Amino acid sequence: MNPFLRLPPERRRDELGAYLTFLRGRDGEIDGTTLVNRRRDATTVSWRGPLDRESFHRNLHRLRDEEVSPRVLWLLAVAKLNRAEKYGVDLSLARAQRRTLSEIRHYIELEELVHTRALLDACALFGLQVEIILPPPLHRAVIWMMTRLPDPLALPLILCGEVAGAVGVAMMREQIPALFGDEPDVAARLNELLTEILVDELGHVIFNRAMLGQVGLTAARLALPFVVRSFLHDMPEVARLAGGPRQFVERVLQFQLGTEGLPSGLAFAA
Secondary structure, eight states: OOTTOOOOHHHHHHHHHHHHHHHHHHHOOEETTEEGGGOOOOOOOOOOSOOOHHHHHHTSSSOOOSOOOHHHHHHHHHHHHHHHHHHHHHHHHHHHTTSOOOHHHHHHHHHHHHHHHHHHHHHHTTTOOOOOOOOOHHHHHHHHHHHHSOHHHHHHHHHHHHHHHHHHHHHHHHTHHHHHTTSHHHHHHHHHHHHHHHHHHHHHHHHHHHHOOHHHHHHHHHHHHHHHHHHHHHOHHHHHHHTSHHHHHHHHHTOOGGGGTOOGGGGGGO
8 A cells, every 4th residue: 555645534534543452452551651551571582693792783873894794784873773763752752741642642652662672672682782872963854843843744755654664574574584594592582573563554554544634644755755864874784785775775765565565454445
């Protein structure tokens, strides 16, 4: 399904209702800033094989090296995706203290908080303690606009960001067997964590599409190249893992919900 396809008003209402039902079943009750069904015990799994941790830390703030192993690139992408998620979560939660959220948006903001924990868990499997710093100025500005502008201006940008994020997570999940399959328990845990995030991201795409009419969807299509450039500027590792910026952009432009692993609970949008 085209995430920029205009839906008639009644279809938009139906999808928002179905999505709320999905969220209540998947996430459970909201307890403060915790989604009851998303609590999980700490894992004892850890990577035992070789890993160039020096390369990881040298390139963490900025990708400096021309040659970085795919395994380290993957982990850098995870760490920088967390950096962006954390910045957006902090802005959203600060704003939430001053406004009343719809139930769906409350769930979504807490799902983003779940993502930051999941991404840190992924790094911790490799003994990597990630220092959280601010994203680069361009990406920071885009995230600020997503969280601070009025809905008619913010939602098209958010839709683009969710599409780019879903494609990035889907691509990274596909690469887990080749990069980490030597240790099946670690590969299985990474797949679990990224699948958890991907399901949420696909739901966020569905929500933002249903929130937009023709003008908003047109604005989103026009903004998509700008948002993707911002995404890759912050995370050039994603472009390298995709085989180059052009290849990643093409995958984003060709995004189809069904081909990105749409779970059965979201089949109403397929």
